[in-house]
Amino acid sequence: MPLRNANKSFNKNDIVYQIGCVLVGFLKLLKRNKKENLEDLDLPPEPPPLEGFEEDFSKLPEEDFSKLPDLPTFPEGEISGSDIPMPQFDFPERMEIIQDSAKESIAPEFTNLSGIGEMPMAPAEPVDFSTELIPELPQSTPIELKNVPEEAQLKEIPSGKTLYVRVDEFKTTLGSINIIRSDLRKAEETLMKLEGIKTAKDKSFDEVRSALDDLQKRLIFVDKTLFKGE
Amino acid sequence: MKEQRSGMPVFVKIDEYKEILDVIDMIKGKIKEIRETLGSIDRLRNDESAELTMWNNNLSEIEKKIDVIDKILFEPEQT
Numbered sequence: 001m002p003l004r005n006a007n008k009s010f011n012k013n014d015i016v017y018q019i020g021c022v023l024v025g026f027l028k029l030l031k032r033n034k035k036e037n038l039e040d041l042d043l044p045p046e047p048p049p050l051e052g053f054e055e056d057f058s059k060l061p062e063e064d065f066s067k068l069p070d071l072p073t074f075p076e077g078e079i080s081g082s083d084i085p086m087p088q089f090d091f092p093e094r095m096e097i098i099q100d101s102a103k104e105s106i107a108p109e110f111t112n113l114s115g116i117g118e119m120p121m122a123p124a125e126p127v128d129f130s131t132e133l134i135p136e137l138p139q140s141t142p143i144e145l146k147n148v149p150e151e152a153q154l155k156e157i158p159s160g161k162t163l164y165v166r167v168d169e170f171k172t173t174l175g176s177i178n179i180i181r182s183d184l185r186k187a188e189e190t191l192m193k194l195e196g197i198k199t200a201k202d203k204s205f206d207e208v209r210s211a212l213d214d215l216q217k218r219l220i221f222v223d224k225t226l227f228k229g230e
Numbered sequence: 231m232k233e234q235r236s237g238m239p240v241f242v243k244i245d246e247y248k249e250i251l252d253v254i255d256m257i258k259g260k261i262k263e264i265r266e267t268l269g270s271i272d273r274l275r276n277d278e279s280a281e282l283t284m285w286n287n288n289l290s291e292i293e294k295k296i297d298v299i300d301k302i303l304f305e306p307e308q309t
Contacts, residue, residue: 163247165241226303
């Protein structure tokens with residue numbers, strides 16, 4: 001609201017409030033008018049002269065930059081794997097994952113909910129699938145090791161991935177390991193028995209050998225005695 | 231196992247799966263080697279049994295001949 005008795009700059013720049021019959025103006029007396037004050041400000045003093053740089057640059061010798069050597073080119077033959085084609089990764093598209101997860105996250109239809117249809121439905125808020133419902137990939141996936149060929153298992157298991165085995169199969173494996181341990185102990189005992197049998201057999205062979213030697217000696221004595229007279 | 235619900239599979243983490251597979255392969259190789267050694271021992275036992283049988287027959291022949299000689303030398307009156 002312009003005031004009649006005020007000058008133009010007051011009516012233009014200052015705010016005037018009317019409270020009841022009293023006009024109150026908040027004068028911008030403490031603030032500077034930048035446009036007016038910038039023109040009135042004095043210029044700052046000149047900076048001191050720089051020593052050594054006051055020379056004329058036109059006196060500097062002109063360098064011929066065309067004589068500079070060319071940049072070296074990197075030989076292609078030394079680049080390892082330059083001729084190897086880059087592998088084609090078959091990544092699933094992101095939107096497909098998001099759509100699949102959105103399908104899975106849809107709640108099942110409720111039946112026999114009377115009265116809900118009469119209530120006003122709140123407008124559905126748009127859901128940003130790109131930030132909220134990105135499915136968290138599992139850190140490890142259980143792999144069934146049963147009835148799978150060993151080579152196929154090794155091919156399917158990527159390096160650095162955690163593996164899990166069912167607890168019942170784990171317990172079965174532990175039981176089998178205990179049975180194998182007891183069988184190995186039995187086999188060791190059997191081997192000890194066989195070593196004892198072999199030692200006894202060697203002893204018997206030595207006895208037979210000595211008996212045969214004695215027999216041969218006696219036979220030679222009999223032979224000499226019988227045919228000495230002839 | 232108390233926490234395991236009925237029908238819910240519970241898994242045990244295996245850290246060194248490939249190393250276990252390598253050890254199992256090595257055990258299989260050792261078992262195969264032991265089986266071959268047992269077959270070799272079985273063959274040696276059969277050969278030993280054949281030699282012992284032949285040795286027994288040879289000893290029987292020697293025994294018979296000794297009996298003949300004994301009869302010839304120490305029973306001259308009867309012949």
